[in-house]
Amino acid sequence: MEERTILYLRIGEGKNLPRKDLTGKIDPYCIVKVDENIVARADNLIGKVTVDRGILMANSKGLEKWFPLIPGYRVHNNIDIQGEIRIEIMFYDQGDVRKIKARILEVRDLPDAARNSMEPSVTLSVVGESSACQLQLTLKERVHKLPEGNQKVWAPSKQKCLEFDLKEPAFDYKMTAEVKIESDSCWCSGKASFIFSKLHHGQIQDMWYKLQPLTQKNELKTENLGSIRMKVRLTQERILPHQCYQSLVDVLVNSLCDPDNQDPTPLSLIEKLTPADQVTLAHQLVRLFIGRDLVIEFLDYMTLQEIRKSTNPFTLFRSNSLAAKCMEQFMKIIGMPYLSDTLKPVLDKIFEERKYCELDPSKTAERRKSSTFRRLSNSLKPVDEQERSLSILTDYLEELMTSISSSVNSCPASMRAAFRNIAHRVSDHFREKPGSEDAKYTAVSAFLFLRFFAPAVLGPKLFGLQDNHAEKNVSRTLTILAKTVQKIGNIEFPRRSGKEEWMESLHTWIAFYTDEVKDFLDKLTDVDDTKVPGCDDKRSVFSDAVTIKQGFIKKCSYSDTKLPSGYNFKKRYCWLNIEKFLYAKSNDSQTRQFLPTKNILAVERVDESAFQTPNVFQMISNDDDGALQILYLATQDVNEMNQWLSAIRKTTISNSNMLTEFHPGAFHKTKWTCCKLLRKAEGCQSVKAHVTLSDWRDPLDPDFETQMIFTQLLSSREELRQRFQQTVDFGKDSKDINNNCQDSKSQRRISTSHSTIDFHERTVAEKLLEVIDELEKAHRIFEGKETSSNCSHRVV
Numbered sequence: 001m002e003e004r005t006i007l008y009l010r011i012g013e014g015k016n017l018p019r020k021d022l023t024g025k026i027d028p029y030c031i032v033k034v035d036e037n038i039v040a041r042a043d044n045l046i047g048k049v050t051v052d053r054g055i056l057m058a059n060s061k062g063l064e065k066w067f068p069l070i071p072g073y074r075v076h077n078n079i080d081i082q083g084e085i086r087i088e089i090m091f092y093d094q095g096d097v098r099k100i101k102a103r104i105l106e107v108r109d110l111p112d113a114a115r116n117s118m119e120p121s122v123t124l125s126v127v128g129e130s131s132a133c134q135l136q137l138t139l140k141e142r143v144h145k146l147p148e149g150n151q152k153v154w155a156p157s158k159q160k161c162l163e164f165d166l167k168e169p170a171f172d173y174k175m176t177a178e179v180k181i182e183s184d185s186c187w188c189s190g191k192a193s194f195i196f197s198k199l200h201h202g203q204i205q206d207m208w209y210k211l212q213p214l215t216q217k218n219e220l221k222t223e224n225l226g227s228i229r230m231k232v233r234l235t236q237e238r239i240l241p242h243q244c245y246q247s248l249v250d251v252l253v254n255s256l257c258d259p260d261n262q263d264p265t266p267l268s269l270i271e272k273l274t275p276a277d278q279v280t281l282a283h284q285l286v287r288l289f290i291g292r293d294l295v296i297e298f299l300d301y302m303t304l305q306e307i308r309k310s311t312n313p314f315t316l317f318r319s320n321s322l323a324a325k326c327m328e329q330f331m332k333i334i335g336m337p338y339l340s341d342t343l344k345p346v347l348d349k350i351f352e353e354r355k356y357c358e359l360d361p362s363k364t365a366e367r368r369k370s371s372t373f374r375r376l377s378n379s380l381k382p383v384d385e386q387e388r389s390l391s392i393l394t395d396y397l398e399e400l401m402t403s404i405s406s407s408v409n410s411c412p413a414s415m416r417a418a419f420r421n422i423a424h425r426v427s428d429h430f431r432e433k434p435g436s437e438d439a440k441y442t443a444v445s446a447f448l449f450l451r452f453f454a455p456a457v458l459g460p461k462l463f464g465l466q467d468n469h470a471e472k473n474v475s476r477t478l479t480i481l482a483k484t485v486q487k488i489g490n491i492e493f494p495r496r497s498g499k500e501e502w503m504e505s506l507h508t509w510i511a512f513y514t515d516e517v518k519d520f521l522d523k524l525t526d527v528d529d530t531k532v533p534g535c536d537d538k539r540s541v542f543s544d545a546v547t548i549k550q551g552f553i554k555k556c557s558y559s560d561t562k563l564p565s566g567y568n569f570k571k572r573y574c575w576l577n578i579e580k581f582l583y584a585k586s587n588d589s590q591t592r593q594f595l596p597t598k599n600i601l602a603v604e605r606v607d608e609s610a611f612q613t614p615n616v617f618q619m620i621s622n623d624d625d626g627a628l629q630i631l632y633l634a635t636q637d638v639n640e641m642n643q644w645l646s647a648i649r650k651t652t653i654s655n656s657n658m659l660t661e662f663h664p665g666a667f668h669k670t671k672w673t674c675c676k677l678l679r680k681a682e683g684c685q686s687v688k689a690h691v692t693l694s695d696w697r698d699p700l701d702p703d704f705e706t707q708m709i710f711t712q713l714l715s716s717r718e719e720l721r722q723r724f725q726q727t728v729d730f731g732k733d734s735k736d737i738n739n740n741c742q743d744s745k746s747q748r749r750i751s752t753s754h755s756t757i758d759f760h761e762r763t764v765a766e767k768l769l770e771v772i773d774e775l776e777k778a779h780r781i782f783e784g785k786e787t788s789s790n791c792s793h794r795v796v
Contacts, residue, residue: 717772
């Protein structure tokens with residue numbers, strides 16, 4: 001049974017943070033680390049928040065609160081300690097003397113730096129008020145063979161015991177085990193402490209202790225470091241064999257058999273529930289149906305349910321319903337390359353020019369008072385300043401809307417088909433409602449413009465369109481443009497409303513582009529189902545030719561067939577699609593070298609000490625003759641490196657010959673810099689092929705997606721049962737009303753109708769609950785087998 005771990009982290013805001021400089025004008029910064037690996041960072045460290053895995057596992061819904069910052073390490077290349085140490089302690093009498101005997105059995109889950117260290121060590125000490133004793137041991141790596149895989153631990157090279165005579169009461173003594181790891185690139189240390197008052201006379205205690213960081217002498221006071229607000233959640237999912245999920249998949253798929261039938265279905269019941277995480281449920285449902293080539297039918301069914309409940313076409317899909325979330329997730333999964341092609345060129349220009357734009361007179365007056373703007377404000381009158389801003393904004397708006405209007409053919413056919421179905425359903429539903437002629441446009445634009453284009457303009461970094469958040473000037477320009485795109489997407493001619501009167505100068509442009517958007521949406525929804533590509537059992541949602549990552553990287557290579565004369569990094573523009581990793585001297589080069597992704601054996605980080613350069617990773621592959629070759633790639637920062645690592649790893653998901661170990665160093669002279677072994681030596685560190693960032697590039701995984709859906713349904717099981725009970729009660733109430741109103745034929749019809757609906761809902765709810773219970777039982781059975789197997793193969 002496979003196990004998946006998903007870590008969700010969102011950093012919201014900070015307060016009372018120390019200044020980075022004397023003026024206090026430089027923005028604060030953040031580093032995110034999982035285990036000892038940095039996954040995102042900016043600038044230097046002033047303090048840290050450490051969240052323990054055990055605490056997260058005990059809070060299934062995650063933690064969302066203010067976390068106080070504690071002092072961070074000040075030593076260069078230092079890393080956080082992690083891991084556990086196993087100590088055996090015995091408290092006994094030998095004649096008239098009370099003794100303590102302790103020995104180190106093993107250490108596990110140490111940072112990867114330990115494998116690059118020549119002599120990681122542990123110091124065991126016992127300290128009392130008037131006496132002390134110490135034992136120092138060197139650790140060697142060993143492997144425990146377990147059913148679920150090999151477990152690497154560290155054990156003393158020579159077994160020695162620390163024996164100590166107690167000359168004082170036991171509670172006056174404290175034992176400490178300190179683990180130190182030193183390598184060329186980093187060092188770390190941690191400790192575990194034990195008080196003997198907890199140990200009974202004659203008892204032998206064998207326990208694991210979590211290593212804690214050592215206190216630094218030059219740490220700042222914790223109260224001076226402020227705090228940050230974070231939302232963090234750790235989820236562990238156990239993936240069952242494929243056949244276990246078939247009943248749940250069948251129940252969901254059968255809901256789509258007849259979308260025009262208004263009888264309750266499992267999907268219609270799920271839509272009424274309140275899951276623990278609606279976004280996750282929507283995301284996994286969409287991915288599940290993409291993999292089965294039924295996503296267009298699924299979205300048609302979900303949106304039709306909401307259309308039927310709506311009476312106002314102009315507020316349709318404006319709420320956070322499950323249908324709206326599913327459509328939004330669908331656009332983010334399928335449409336990100338399209339969004340980049342459409343908006344990125346214009347956004348790149350805005351970020352490059354950094355022009356200040358402001359139409360709000362109150363904000364202009366406030367800015368004119370600032371010293372940084374005084375010279376410009378003296379040369380321009382407020383009216384001239386607004387006219388200048390309007391000219392810049394309309395130029396940007398024209399480029400933006402021109403790019404959108406001409407993007408019909410580049411929009412994915414599946415998105416166009418989904419929008420077409422929405423337009424047709426809305427037109428049919430509101431056919432006889434006066435003033436609803438534009439309903440088909442507002443329904444589609446509620447997704448494409450209000451949930452896709454406008455948010456991407458407002459926050460380009462959140463959609464992967466820019467590497468950094470916009471600075472203040474650019475941010476204001478993007479805000480006004482996003483507001484304008486949103487108003488255009490409302491498909492409503494602007495009129496005075498008393499709110500944001502400063503936007504009136506853009507009303508002419510909004511009215512003009514509103515007509516253009518209608519024409520654009522007509523063309524966009526004019527698509528035939530034959531143009532919609534199928535998934536064909538592929539793991540990717542994109543065609544092989546779609547570029548999923550590109551940009552400049554510095555590269556150099558190493559081949560197993562010849563010794564390197566020297567490593568020379570050269571700047572190259574790189575492209576990545578499902579089939580190939582390509583690179584050339586510039587982004588417009590016609591000649592490109594490429595590496596087939598099917599030949600990739602591993603994609604891993606490289607130690608900073610290997611090239612004395614940070615943010616380097618490697619692609620290990622076989623050439624046509626089967627010889628090993630390594631492509632070393634250096635990125636600008638750790639964020640870019642992790643994005644490339646994640647994207648490339650996702651293209652290798654189906655490769656069957658992936659390595660299990662690699663060298664995090666480079667081959668220099670006669671040996672590897674990481675482990676000091678010879679050229680042909682096997683890797684010295686385990687690969688992390690399954691560690692990726694969750695984004696739109698994620699490959700399809702039907703079993704994992706169904707398991708995630710099951711988890712959400714399991715959290716809503718009690719709600720489903722309560723609704724089922726309420727439905728039964730309602731049916732009884734209807735029957736009582738019917739008996740008391742026998743003379744009313746209309747009342748009988750209403751009661752009969754309710755009774756029929758209640759019967760269908762009960763039947764569907766019972767089936768859905770049965771499937772949930774079956775899957776829960778299957779989990780218990782497999783977990784029981786796993787526990788039994790582990791017990792029979794346990795290594796002591």
